[in-house]
Amino acid sequence: MMGAVQSRSASAGNRGAIKIDDVVKIYDPAGAAVMAVDHCNLDIDAGEICMIVGPSGCGKTTLLNAIAGFHEISSGSITLDGEVLCSTAKPKAEPGSDRIVVFQNGALFPWKTNLENVAFGPLMQGKASKAEITERALGMMADAGLGGVEHNYPGEVSSGVRRRVEIVRALMNDPKVLLLDEPYRALDSLTKSVMHEALLEIYYKNKVTIFFITHDLEEAIFLGHKVAIMTTRPCKPKKVLTVDIPHPRDYSVLTSKRFRELMQETSEAVHEEALKAFQAGEKEG
Amino acid sequence: MTPPKEPIKPEAMLDMLKRTMPFQVVSDALLRKLATLGWQVNYESGAVLYDVGDKADDIFIIVSGKVEHALEPGVHARRPVQILGAGDVFGWAALLNRYPSRLAKAVCTEATEIIRINGDELLRILESDPDSGDVVMSRFATMITRDYTVPDLIAQLRGIHRKMHSGDIQGMSLTLYRLTQWVKSPRPYLMLIGFVLFLGFWYLSVEVWKLPRFREMPGITVVITEWMSKDPVYGLSIYTPEYYKHIGMSVWRVTQAFFLATIIGVPFGLFLGWSRKFKEFVFPVFELLRPIPVLAWVPLAIVMFVSTESAVIYLTFLASFFATALNTMLGVESIDESYVRAANCLGASKWQVFRHVIVPGSLPFVFTGLQISVGVAWFSLVAAEMVSGQYGLGYVINTSYTMVRYPTIVIGMITLGAVGYITSAMVRVAGDFLMQWRVRELALGGR
Numbered sequence: 001m002m003g004a005v006q007s008r009s010a011s012a013g014n015r016g017a018i019k020i021d022d023v024v025k026i027y028d029p030a031g032a033a034v035m036a037v038d039h040c041n042l043d044i045d046a047g048e049i050c051m052i053v054g055p056s057g058c059g060k061t062t063l064l065n066a067i068a069g070f071h072e073i074s075s076g077s078i079t080l081d082g083e084v085l086c087s088t089a090k091p092k093a094e095p096g097s098d099r100i101v102v103f104q105n106g107a108l109f110p111w112k113t114n115l116e117n118v119a120f121g122p123l124m125q126g127k128a129s130k131a132e133i134t135e136r137a138l139g140m141m142a143d144a145g146l147g148g149v150e151h152n153y154p155g156e157v158s159s160g161v162r163r164r165v166e167i168v169r170a171l172m173n174d175p176k177v178l179l180l181d182e183p184y185r186a187l188d189s190l191t192k193s194v195m196h197e198a199l200l201e202i203y204y205k206n207k208v209t210i211f212f213i214t215h216d217l218e219e220a221i222f223l224g225h226k227v228a229i230m231t232t233r234p235c236k237p238k239k240v241l242t243v244d245i246p247h248p249r250d251y252s253v254l255t256s257k258r259f260r261e262l263m264q265e266t267s268e269a270v271h272e273e274a275l276k277a278f279q280a281g282e283k284e285g
Numbered sequence: 286m287t288p289p290k291e292p293i294k295p296e297a298m299l300d301m302l303k304r305t306m307p308f309q310v311v312s313d314a315l316l317r318k319l320a321t322l323g324w325q326v327n328y329e330s331g332a333v334l335y336d337v338g339d340k341a342d343d344i345f346i347i348v349s350g351k352v353e354h355a356l357e358p359g360v361h362a363r364r365p366v367q368i369l370g371a372g373d374v375f376g377w378a379a380l381l382n383r384y385p386s387r388l389a390k391a392v393c394t395e396a397t398e399i400i401r402i403n404g405d406e407l408l409r410i411l412e413s414d415p416d417s418g419d420v421v422m423s424r425f426a427t428m429i430t431r432d433y434t435v436p437d438l439i440a441q442l443r444g445i446h447r448k449m450h451s452g453d454i455q456g457m458s459l460t461l462y463r464l465t466q467w468v469k470s471p472r473p474y475l476m477l478i479g480f481v482l483f484l485g486f487w488y489l490s491v492e493v494w495k496l497p498r499f500r501e502m503p504g505i506t507v508v509i510t511e512w513m514s515k516d517p518v519y520g521l522s523i524y525t526p527e528y529y530k531h532i533g534m535s536v537w538r539v540t541q542a543f544f545l546a547t548i549i550g551v552p553f554g555l556f557l558g559w560s561r562k563f564k565e566f567v568f569p570v571f572e573l574l575r576p577i578p579v580l581a582w583v584p585l586a587i588v589m590f591v592s593t594e595s596a597v598i599y600l601t602f603l604a605s606f607f608a609t610a611l612n613t614m615l616g617v618e619s620i621d622e623s624y625v626r627a628a629n630c631l632g633a634s635k636w637q638v639f640r641h642v643i644v645p646g647s648l649p650f651v652f653t654g655l656q657i658s659v660g661v662a663w664f665s666l667v668a669a670e671m672v673s674g675q676y677g678l679g680y681v682i683n684t685s686y687t688m689v690r691y692p693t694i695v696i697g698m699i700t701l702g703a704v705g706y707i708t709s710a711m712v713r714v715a716g717d718f719l720m721q722w723r724v725r726e727l728a729l730g731g732r
């Protein structure tokens with residue numbers, strides 16, 4: 001089992017390796033410099049699921065925004081497969097379809113049907129004819145178990161379905177990296193568990209690096225190859241944990257001995273940071 | 286293959302239904318209706334009730350015995366195989382939205398008594414009482430995801446309201462549906478009472494009690510007789526061609542002004558919201574001109590335009606333009622940043638973001654603006670027609686005043702109210718037509 005997984009990530013090993021090197025981000029609202037990210041170093045291998053865990057408001061999203069190209073960094077550099085995305089010399093990365101974000105509150109266009117949303121990326125980039133794109137979008141949706149909701153608007157389906165549509169919309173572009181910003185935060189725990197297995201299933205089919213922000217430790221260990229526990233603001237990795245539970249995983253993992261050991265090993269570190277964040281009076285969000 | 290059906294006493298059936306999860310809370314009246322649908326069938330041990338791919342017609346309730354229920358792997362249930370006993374409900378594929386066929390194999394592991402209810406008939410009964418029906422269906426949904434551990438994606442049930450609310454119904458049929466719902470609700474009758482009270486007060490205060498100050502007003506009977514008269518005393522009624530000429534003239538002026546304001550105001554507002562630079566040098570002037578009342582523009586308008594007609598349209602246009610442009614700008618600013626970011630991620634160019642995100646995203650606000658716009662257009666039109674112009678409802682009211690034709694004033698006023706209401710409703714219908722996504726979302730109550 002272990003060997004099969006390793007060969008899988010080896011075959012995906014040429015796409016989507018992220019290197020975060022000494023990144024600093026200082027916000028400067030009204031002259032009061034606030035350090036959001038402090039000399040952060042993190043290597044994410046190609047085809048790996050890397051979970052970023054930390055208290056709310058610790059600066060995890062700042063890191064994601066830097067990779068996606070929404071915000072500038074103050075110094076340091078981030079590279080994707082050896083290519084510099086942003087650095088001290090070029091502080092803001094160019095947003096592109098090789099790194100696609102799945103937003104916290106979801107960003108499916110409510111005025112487009114689920115199918116139109118999924119087809120949006122390739123259509124905008126003019127990669128193929130509309131008929132070809134539509135056919136591929138229908139195929140991908142059917143593969144992800146989304147047959148039947150193609151012509152509904154996002155507002156008409158459950159939030160769990162919306163998240164899956166959004167992930168399929170991202171995968172239509174054949175990205176190197178998926179950037180997920182607490183995508184399941186608003187879901188109830190029942191839907192969440194279904195979504196986790198659905199995400200893993202999608203992941204096993206599409207070799208893509210996943211950068212996944214969460215504050216749910218259980219979710220992090222269940223999904224990730226690697227779990228980076230971040231310090232509260234300013235943000236940098238406090239502890240990077242390799243989860244040695246073999247993929248593919250399913251929900252039986254949650255009750256396994258190794259899973260509980262890993263939970264124990266890390267929950268103290270997480271709790272410590274959560275306490276610090278609480279004392280610092282960081283607000284939720 | 287199927288063993289013979291056996292009749293079942295309604296009381297026994299009623300008891301059975303009450304003990305099953307989806308039907309527990311349903312009223313006795315509805316249960317009694319449901320009880321007439323079912324029939325009992327007795328199976329021997331080893332009997333196959335259905336297999337994967339069979340047509341899903343009935344739902345099954347176990348009275349006694351045991352059934353092995355095995356979901357096919359494609360369903361992604363966490364626990365695909367279950368042994369069901371008395372009181373359990375299965376065969377729910379008959380209620381699913383997308384699967385008319387069975388998703389599981391069900392085999393009796395001992396001699397089993399079962400009640401079967403046809404899915405279509407069940408839905409038909411539930412639709413007769415949508416409120417309880419909704420509860421039953423949502424309990425079915427919970428049961429499928431919780432007891433059968435099936436992902437919620439597959440557990441999309443056929444809806445009770447869904448049939449009426451979304452999916453296949455759009456535009457015209459939606460309007461019709463709303464109309465029937467409206468007639469069933471207490472709202473139209475409250476509205477009627479409101480009208481009766483208002484008109485009654487008018488009648489009593491002017492013509493019966495002859496209250497001071499009221500007695501000079503035209504009474505309701507006088508106005509209506511004049512309005513409906515074939516030979517009106519003051520020359521204006523529904524039988525005189527002049528009446529329609531006035532209405533036509535006013536409508537034509539409002540239409541021109543409204544479309545001009547929309548054609549100029551919407552793009553102007555979009556650019557105000559879209560380009561920071563454009564906003565910075567245009568918006569201050571815009572905000573300075575916006576509060577100036579239309580009446581203050583009248584003298585300048587007469588000087589500016591040679592023809593009175595153009596002056597009237599210009600005055601009507603002004604307020605509409607400001608309302609449209611301002612609301613459109615707010616609409617652009619209301620768009621969630623993550624939509625723009627998502628579009629950027631997906632490789633949309635700046636122009637594509639404008640076309641696919643900014644324009645549709647601001648549409649709800651644009652239509653709010655257009656509703657206000659059509660209202661203020663009528664307001665400004667009457668002001669403009671009172672000052673200058675020939676024909677038009679504002680002109681009717683003003684000349685009737687100078688010529689002491691009081692009933693005609695009221696006829697003009699009522700007509701204005703009715704025509705204004707119709708134009709505003711037309712804008713709303715156009716908005717619903719262009720924003721199907723929003724109509725459907727609202728119809729579902731933001732599920």
